[in-house]
Amino acid sequence: MSAEPFIHLAGVRKVYRRGKTEHAAISDATFDVMAGELVSLVGPSGCGKSTLLKLLAGLHAHDGGEVRIGSGAHSFDPARDVGMVFQAPLLLKWRRILENVLLPAEILGLPMAAARERARALLALVGLSGSEDKYPYELSGGMQQRAAIARSLVHDPKLVLMDEPFGALDALTREKMNLELLRIWKEAGKTIIFVTHGISEAVFLGTRVVVFTAGPARMADNFQIDLPYPRTLDLKTHERFGEYTRRIYKLLGLE
Amino acid sequence: MTPLKPVAPGARVALGVAFFVLFFAAWAAATFGGYVSATFLADPATMLREGWSLLAVHGFIKDILVTIWRVLGGFVLAAALGVPLGIAMGAYKPIEAFFEPFVSFARYLPASAFIPLLILWAGTGEAQKLLVIFVGSFFQVVLMVAVTVGNTRRDLVEAAYTLGVTDRGIVRRVLLPSSAPEMAEILRLVLGWAWTYVIVAELIGSSSGIGHMIMDSQALLNTGQIIFGIIVIGFIGLASDFLFKALNRRLFPWSLA
Numbered sequence: 001m002s003a004e005p006f007i008h009l010a011g012v013r014k015v016y017r018r019g020k021t022e023h024a025a026i027s028d029a030t031f032d033v034m035a036g037e038l039v040s041l042v043g044p045s046g047c048g049k050s051t052l053l054k055l056l057a058g059l060h061a062h063d064g065g066e067v068r069i070g071s072g073a074h075s076f077d078p079a080r081d082v083g084m085v086f087q088a089p090l091l092l093k094w095r096r097i098l099e100n101v102l103l104p105a106e107i108l109g110l111p112m113a114a115a116r117e118r119a120r121a122l123l124a125l126v127g128l129s130g131s132e133d134k135y136p137y138e139l140s141g142g143m144q145q146r147a148a149i150a151r152s153l154v155h156d157p158k159l160v161l162m163d164e165p166f167g168a169l170d171a172l173t174r175e176k177m178n179l180e181l182l183r184i185w186k187e188a189g190k191t192i193i194f195v196t197h198g199i200s201e202a203v204f205l206g207t208r209v210v211v212f213t214a215g216p217a218r219m220a221d222n223f224q225i226d227l228p229y230p231r232t233l234d235l236k237t238h239e240r241f242g243e244y245t246r247r248i249y250k251l252l253g254l255e
Numbered sequence: 256m257t258p259l260k261p262v263a264p265g266a267r268v269a270l271g272v273a274f275f276v277l278f279f280a281a282w283a284a285a286t287f288g289g290y291v292s293a294t295f296l297a298d299p300a301t302m303l304r305e306g307w308s309l310l311a312v313h314g315f316i317k318d319i320l321v322t323i324w325r326v327l328g329g330f331v332l333a334a335a336l337g338v339p340l341g342i343a344m345g346a347y348k349p350i351e352a353f354f355e356p357f358v359s360f361a362r363y364l365p366a367s368a369f370i371p372l373l374i375l376w377a378g379t380g381e382a383q384k385l386l387v388i389f390v391g392s393f394f395q396v397v398l399m400v401a402v403t404v405g406n407t408r409r410d411l412v413e414a415a416y417t418l419g420v421t422d423r424g425i426v427r428r429v430l431l432p433s434s435a436p437e438m439a440e441i442l443r444l445v446l447g448w449a450w451t452y453v454i455v456a457e458l459i460g461s462s463s464g465i466g467h468m469i470m471d472s473q474a475l476l477n478t479g480q481i482i483f484g485i486i487v488i489g490f491i492g493l494a495s496d497f498l499f500k501a502l503n504r505r506l507f508p509w510s511l512a
Contacts, residue, residue, distance in 0.1 A: 057417050084417040090410055094432045094509050107419040107428075135509040151418070161417075 329388025
């Protein structure tokens, strides 16, 4: 791995205007992400973490600072190197699961035979073999979200952005999905930015955690999580796991 | 009864049929029992007899076909122009800002009030009938389609953008398919209204069609024929509605859940 970061953010600012009042969604976000890292962005609602993700996805423009994605070793094309997963699965309900997963490949004009094979492999990876020809409404919420994850990976993006992807799931499914995500991340070898308001989820998943606070929205901390992979649920009783979560609780004014 | 508790399919059909039976029984009781004068309301038996003579002797089938043709013609015209304009308005806000105020205004102009004007412009031929239906349906279609397309979930559109869909692709890949079932529902609804407009158009200045037959029958005080004509319209409406629903179910199996 080169020492040059894959993502470099310096003093990033984003302002929303409603009429004449300005509202800072992000005031000064500065952090780097190395290729292959899984970085958790954690904070309360309104802290700007989702906005930051949208900046990285190219959905919104930033108002100040520097946003650089890609490095000498890892080139980056915003049109084809981003995959995104949202809080809701947002599948196209008139397409069958396989067709949904294939959509990015179709839009980018990738060779379809190969893409089809890859889509099937990804559906197997997320545990959805046999659901290829079903419509989204035939699947549970957790299964739809796994299909959405497969869709975000089908065009082999270098960067996967996840915006509270498990926020709408029940606690048990969520734990399972966390373990699945870690497995997929290891197998697929992607750089993942994972936005969440779940503090223990952030620590459990991340190689690094970036903490945001609300009112005013700003970046409060950025630290490495020194816990070994593969991580299992036992880890949550680990002493250092507790230290990390307490550190975040303190930053968010909960202790 | 428990609120919102579904009814078994068999019981549903039985209940639906039961009301028809009850309705006809009440009608039969009122007429056969002599409570209502035969001049104003024919009894069911007379209605059926008159209906048969209409079909067998007076060539009523031709009138029915003419009316169906007019409804379909006017409806297809309104849909062919109204749906694309509605989609354009729903998808692109400047287009909506341009047309919406006028269309909203035009929507409240009653189609029947246009009939005298349309007779002046287009005579009493087929063009006038089609225009009445068109005026009555077009603006409704435009507005309802525009609202449906404009109400597409924003997050779905955003998600499509992150998948690399372009601006034009959003219309084709997201807005159109996601609102297609509702558009089909709108067309089904408007087809029902088109039936009302065609009869109104035929009541005034027409020499053929179901409405024309009804006017003729009124002159002859033949309430049996009038009622038969109305019932025929009802059954055609029911059949077209049924076909439309079946087609929608086939085309959009994913929209049921």
